[in-house]
Amino acid sequence: MTFSCQNMTNVRNLKKSTLLQLYARAIAPCRDYYGLTIGEQCICLNIWKVTHGPHVFPKQIFLEVEDFIDDRFLQEEIKNVFGDNVYQYIVDLVHHRTKLHHLPPKVFLNILKYLNTNDVLRMSLTSKIFLELCNSDLVWQLLFTKVLQRSPSKEEKRLAMDCGWKEVLKKRMTYIRKVFVENRAKKTVAVVQRPKQPVTIKKKCGKAK
Numbered sequence: 001m002t003f004s005c006q007n008m009t010n011v012r013n014l015k016k017s018t019l020l021q022l023y024a025r026a027i028a029p030c031r032d033y034y035g036l037t038i039g040e041q042c043i044c045l046n047i048w049k050v051t052h053g054p055h056v057f058p059k060q061i062f063l064e065v066e067d068f069i070d071d072r073f074l075q076e077e078i079k080n081v082f083g084d085n086v087y088q089y090i091v092d093l094v095h096h097r098t099k100l101h102h103l104p105p106k107v108f109l110n111i112l113k114y115l116n117t118n119d120v121l122r123m124s125l126t127s128k129i130f131l132e133l134c135n136s137d138l139v140w141q142l143l144f145t146k147v148l149q150r151s152p153s154k155e156e157k158r159l160a161m162d163c164g165w166k167e168v169l170k171k172r173m174t175y176i177r178k179v180f181v182e183n184r185a186k187k188t189v190a191v192v193q194r195p196k197q198p199v200t201i202k203k204k205c206g207k208a209k
Contacts, residue, residue: 020089
């Protein structure tokens, strides 16, 4: 069953239950753009056909998750543009095979807050889906507070709006390491240049027998 693009109820439901949202460009020399939104019950594929000119209107396809297996066109489009991992992700949803990346974003974020930055970076390398989830601004905002053990300043919030929380945390950690190295170097120089204290030798006087 394909939903009508005019059905605003399905659009609102999809926004509330979004599990994953991806954007990609088709394989060269094709220049078409694709947007994929996967919800708990339905899938939305947006297609911008710009290869043959900008005059073509974007196409939007809504489909129930259960009907994905029967839609060969949608399967091939997702495989070619987003890869086999995303395709398998949807197939697992259809067959109710729950995995870690099937969890709602709020639950997934609640799990990630117990990990450190290295763990999150390693997890992002495991699949395209985890790359998208682990690079979320919400994840790195949580990590910022956890690593630095403080709330972000107004300046840092403004900076995060421009370059994202991941980049803000990276800059702060680089600055902290730089200050640490400089302070350690100063202490080392101070120890080397410290004047030596004269050594006083006390002679023990033994008692006469």
